Structures are given as C-alpha cells and as structure tokens.
Amino acid sequence: MAKQKIAILTGAGMSAESGIKTFRDADGLWEGHDVKEVATPEGFANNPALVLNFYNQRRRQLHHVQPNSGHKALVALEEKFEVKIITQNVDNLHEKAGSTDVLHLHGELLKVRSTKNEDLILDWEGDLMLGDLDEKGHQLRPHIVWFGELVPMLEPAITYTMKADIIIIIGTSMQVYPAAGLVNYAKPNTPIYFIDPSPSVNTNEFDKLTIIQETAANGVPKLVQELLK
Incomplete structure (x- = not known):
C-alpha cells in the first residue's frame, strides 16, 4: 500500500530554538x-x-548550531509516510537532523x-x-533568493502540496508568501496542522485545521507522536 504523503512547510520559527535568528x-x-x-x-x-x-x-x-527536537522529530515521520519538507529557511538543520527530502524555497547558505x-x-x-x-x-x-528575484523551486513545491494527504505548517505566519500561497493548493478537506507559539491564522479559511500553540521544539514531537500512533 502506498504511503500517505505529508507536505511540511517550515519557516524561521523552526530554527529559532537552535539559535538561528529569525x-x-x-x-x-x-x-x-x-x-x-x-x-x-x-x-x-x-x-x-x-x-x-x-x-x-x-x-x-x-x-x-544543531538541529532542535522539532527537526529531529520530523525525521521519524519518514518511517510511515512519504515526507517532503518545503522550507523557507536557508540553513541546513533539516538535513543535519536526517530528513532526506528537503526543498529550499529561498536557497541555501x-x-x-x-x-x-x-x-x-x-x-x-x-x-x-x-x-x-x-x-x-x-x-x-x-x-x-533575494527580494525581487523569482523563486525557482515554487513550482515543485506547489505540485507536491497539491498531492499531499496531510499538511503541517511550522514556525511561519500563514499571512506571508510563499507558505500562505502554498496552502491554497491543498486538496479539499486535507488535514492541516499549524504549529506556532503565536498563531496568526483565520480558522474559518480551512476545513480541517488543528492549531498547536507551541514552539517547534515542543509542538512538533507531540504531533509526530500522534501521527505515528
């Protein structure tokens, strides 16, 4: 049986607890x-x-700097799911933690x-x-990718988001491009999990939205544990 696909969208809040400034x-x-x-x-x-x-x-x-418990927890999802991390971050902490499929929207340091x-x-x-x-x-x-430049990896990110069975958003405002735009490509009724200590999201916009009001290091391991059950 084919594994379910998870698209994980990560922003600055994902790496903040590793000491990388937002x-x-x-x-x-x-x-x-x-x-x-x-x-x-x-x-x-x-x-x-x-x-x-x-x-x-x-x-x-x-x-x-080292990956935090949030980065490390995402690696475990690969046991049961097909996982693609679509990150706005230019660091290598997802890769350092062991994630095998990371798409960098904004380039790489x-x-x-x-x-x-x-x-x-x-x-x-x-x-x-x-x-x-x-x-x-x-x-x-x-x-x-500097301001005013095209985002060459946006098309593959959209393509994967359209196929995803589950979407997880971590440490990025759902008001800011490109993460906000990507979510609009989700299939109807796709479960969306939003992990952020100060979530700024309109719950009416999405059918199946679960907000986890925690930092990445605390919230991600909890969600991963739930999904792996």
Whole structure:
C-alpha cells in the first residue's frame, strides 16, 4: 500500500530554538542591516563585499548550531509516510537532523552560484570572497533568493502540496508568501496542522485545521507522536 504523503512547510520559527535568528527583528533590520542592503540584487550590485561578508557570517554560524527536537522529530515521520519538507529557511538543520527530502524555497547558505549562469550551483562550506569565480571567470554569489528575484523551486513545491494527504505548517505566519500561497493548493478537506507559539491564522479559511500553540521544539514531537500512533 502506498504511503500517505505529508507536505511540511517550515519557516524561521523552526530554527529559532537552535539559535538561528529569525529573518528580521521587530525594527525591520536583519542582523543590523537594512534588508535592501543585503538581500536584493541592487544591494549586491552596490556593495558586493558587504553582502558576501553578511552571508559569510551566516554560513559560519551554521557550523556551531544543531538541529532542535522539532527537526529531529520530523525525521521519524519518514518511517510511515512519504515526507517532503518545503522550507523557507536557508540553513541546513533539516538535513543535519536526517530528513532526506528537503526543498529550499529561498536557497541555501551552503551553496553558491554563478552571477551569470543561475543553473551553475556549487557546494560551499567556507567564506565566499570577491574574486571567487566560476569556470568562465564570473563572480560567484550566495545561492539565496533575494527580494525581487523569482523563486525557482515554487513550482515543485506547489505540485507536491497539491498531492499531499496531510499538511503541517511550522514556525511561519500563514499571512506571508510563499507558505500562505502554498496552502491554497491543498486538496479539499486535507488535514492541516499549524504549529506556532503565536498563531496568526483565520480558522474559518480551512476545513480541517488543528492549531498547536507551541514552539517547534515542543509542538512538533507531540504531533509526530500522534501521527505515528
């Protein structure tokens, strides 16, 4: 018998308890920078050294953080279900925990790509500097989807969400694209579980919505235990 499919949509709240700061602080700054400076193509064109340094610091941080109990619990679902994690996070904590099918909507810190050929993507563990070039002599850049850029992995994310038998949303507002948009592709009557300490969701919008008002580290293991019963 075919396994049921679970689509898991994760956002910044998934990794917050591992010590990775959420995308933007309340003042709209990201680690002290205006988002336009460090997360747009224009920012990179204006000051590439600043942008590379910003992502180098984020990349270094990944070597010192570990998956939390929420990340680890999701791995257990693969015993009984076909699981795809669709994450807005650019860290590697899902993979570090052992999840085998992770789709990164917004790119990955541990990859870089050519500024000229966006299909040329390389694994990258250390710092990325001005003068680090692809084989044709073009500067490499972080493999991150910046504001104003297309989200190339959105189509496969939509396709899987449409097939999912269960949807789990963790640590991301259901008001913000792309997670909010993805949920609209769910089949009618698909059970949706929403795990967030401060859930901002209109319960009338979905037929079968269960809200678990907890952090990822606490709420995910509880839900996984229920689903595996």
